[in-house]
Amino acid sequence: MMFTNDAYRRWLNLGFDAWVLGVEASTVIALRASKAAMGGDADGREARRMINEKVTAAIELQTAFLTGRLGTDPASATKRVVRKYTRKVRANRRRLS
Structure with a gap:
């Protein structure tokens, strides 16, 4: 199959967005670990x-997938999943910083 x-x-672009999400998630992990160490x-x-956030996000995404709200092709579904987790991770980074 040719792209x-x-x-x-x-x-x-999706790969880059996922990479950025991973970097930001690593920051949140470090912030949470330092908070736990205190x-x-x-x-x-x-x-x-x-x-609670992880369970809620998983349920929301599973529901979106099963109801077709993630889109009809793999790229649009992936984009929506990455976008959802990015919003959550960024909110946590701001809150913990």
């Missing part, structure tokens, strides 16, 4: 919040 230039560009009630609340 057109447009399809190639879309996947290339101990106290805040680290327990942060751990519960993290688990």
Whole structure:
């Protein structure tokens, strides 16, 4: 299967967006780890919040997939998934910074 230039560009951009998401997620992991290292009630609340966010995001994305809201082709579905996680990760980075 040959990619057109447009399809190639879309996947290339998606790959870059996913890479940026990974870098930002690493930052959030470091911020959460430093918060946990301080101990106290805040680290327990942060751990519960993290688990709740992950479960909620997974359920929302599964529901979107099953109802067709992620789109009809793999690239659009991937773009929507990356966009959703990017918003969540950026919000966490701002909150924890």
